[in-house]
Amino acid sequence: MLCSSDEIRTTLRDHLAWWGLKHFSSDRDYFAWQRQRLSSEDLKRLAFHADQKRQGDRRDEIAFYDLAAQPKIYPVLYSQRYEYYEEIGVRTTAHLGHAKNVLDFGCGIGVLTIFYARLFPEKNFVGIDRSSASVVVAQEKADKLGLRNLRFECVDVETQSLSGSYDLVVATHALVQAEQDLGLPSQSWRTFERGGNPSQQLSFEQRTGLAIRLDRLCRALDSSGCMIVNEKTRQLARRVPFQRALANRGLQLAERPALIRYRTVEEEVEDGPFYLLRKGSQDTTAWDELPEEDGLQGFSQDAIPTAPAEPEGPLYENHQLSAQAAWEQLKDREVTREMTWEGPDGRQLHVERGSSRGLAYLYCANTFDQRQLVIVEQARSAMLDAYYQEIVDDMS
Ligand SMILES: C[S@@+](CC[C@H](N)C(=O)[O-])C[C@H]1O[C@@H](n2cnc3c(N)ncnc32)[C@H](O)[C@@H]1O
Numbered sequence: 001m002l003c004s005s006d007e008i009r010t011t012l013r014d015h016l017a018w019w020g021l022k023h024f025s026s027d028r029d030y031f032a033w034q035r036q037r038l039s040s041e042d043l044k045r046l047a048f049h050a051d052q053k054r055q056g057d058r059r060d061e062i063a064f065y066d067l068a069a070q071p072k073i074y075p076v077l078y079s080q081r082y083e084y085y086e087e088i089g090v091r092t093t094a095h096l097g098h099a100k101n102v103l104d105f106g107c108g109i110g111v112l113t114i115f116y117a118r119l120f121p122e123k124n125f126v127g128i129d130r131s132s133a134s135v136v137v138a139q140e141k142a143d144k145l146g147l148r149n150l151r152f153e154c155v156d157v158e159t160q161s162l163s164g165s166y167d168l169v170v171a172t173h174a175l176v177q178a179e180q181d182l183g184l185p186s187q188s189w190r191t192f193e194r195g196g197n198p199s200q201q202l203s204f205e206q207r208t209g210l211a212i213r214l215d216r217l218c219r220a221l222d223s224s225g226c227m228i229v230n231e232k233t234r235q236l237a238r239r240v241p242f243q244r245a246l247a248n249r250g251l252q253l254a255e256r257p258a259l260i261r262y263r264t265v266e267e268e269v270e271d272g273p274f275y276l277l278r279k280g281s282q283d284t285t286a287w288d289e290l291p292e293e294d295g296l297q298g299f300s301q302d303a304i305p306t307a308p309a310e311p312e313g314p315l316y317e318n319h320q321l322s323a324q325a326a327w328e329q330l331k332d333r334e335v336t337r338e339m340t341w342e343g344p345d346g347r348q349l350h351v352e353r354g355s356s357r358g359l360a361y362l363y364c365a366n367t368f369d370q371r372q373l374v375i376v377e378q379a380r381s382a383m384l385d386a387y388y389q390e391i392v393d394d395m396s
Helices: 005-018 027-037 040-054 058-068 074-079 082-093 111-119 132-144 198-207 210-220 236-248 323-328 378-395
Strands: 101-105 124-129 150-154 166-172 221-230 251-253 258-264 267-279 316-318 334-342 348-356 359-366 371-377
Touching: 005 082, 005 111, 027 074, 040 058, 058 074, 058 132, 074 082, 082 111, 082 166, 082 258, 082 267, 101 111, 101 210, 111 124, 111 132, 111 150, 124 132, 132 150, 166 210, 198 210, 198 236, 210 221, 210 236, 236 251, 236 267, 316 323, 323 359, 323 371, 334 378, 348 378, 359 378, 371 378
Parallel strands: 101 124, 101 166, 124 150, 166 221
Antiparallel strands: 221 267, 251 267, 258 267, 316 371, 334 348, 348 359, 359 371
């Protein structure tokens, strides 16, 4: 039995190697390897199906995962997810201890499901996925290892109910696939708070397919069962409705959610939190809908330099959530021009040109938590007027 996360990670790396996955930290090396392994025809097909999948149609998504499951493609494609597998695999393993029957929803080709089943021969695992080609690969790989505590089924939870009952359901990168969906707008451009509008929540859950997936998974979960969830819900506008969907179904936080960070080759990825949830628990951690700290807190106008670090650069620039706090703290703020646009669904964009104690500023904020504050000397304020006009022109 493995205990430390280092031991789990080492075993997981051996497991990933057994799948033919390689770890790369340089784009150049990764793409050279990709070109050796895949023809330009393969790469074109992959790019085409990835593009179709982004349009959000169910059949296109299945077609992409069927293609991705081809034995020559999956090692190359999923090597990009090497560090993701490490992060999720190690964290999930640490929470498998008490479970007896585990469902891995949207298991893909079963890379992690098989890892868990190898580590815990005394537990039973079921992996389900709606990509039949992925399920075939997963089952073949499990059979090769002679695993008797694991089976895979081709099920589309959007259209089919689940059979069986589980004391742990794992769903990683499978519940909210609609990456292009911005989520739930805040009440106005001035705040990060979301109102409690049930129709907006319902609309998010339905258009992303989250409602039916969660309802069916919750029905398959024992009355005091646990759920492990990690999705691409890093942005507050997606995190809030996602968390509300979980909470509305009686799932409570069993521990404080942790943000997941990893690299896909050279790109730093910050994923949504890793949630450990429990059904019907008394002892819970409170849900948090606050924006995260972004490391740029502690704004002080007095600390703004009098000359820019680079000739054309601003004196101060903040494109993070904390730009709002900085804008609120500008002293003797005078607004010279401002515009606010409002869409039919309530979304807003605000842009503002102003001055504060001899400095010129431009501030932009919208209801999807984007914030931008740029400050220059008054002598260069024409630069901000030009940005202001660009935004106004784009919106008209
Ligand atoms: C990004 S992959 C994630 C695979 C795996 N969970 C992981 O973390 O590597 C998403 C998987 O979810 C599956 N999936 C999405 N919606 C599904 C549904 N309604 N029913 C079953 N599988 C689904 C897709 O076919 C795909 O294999």
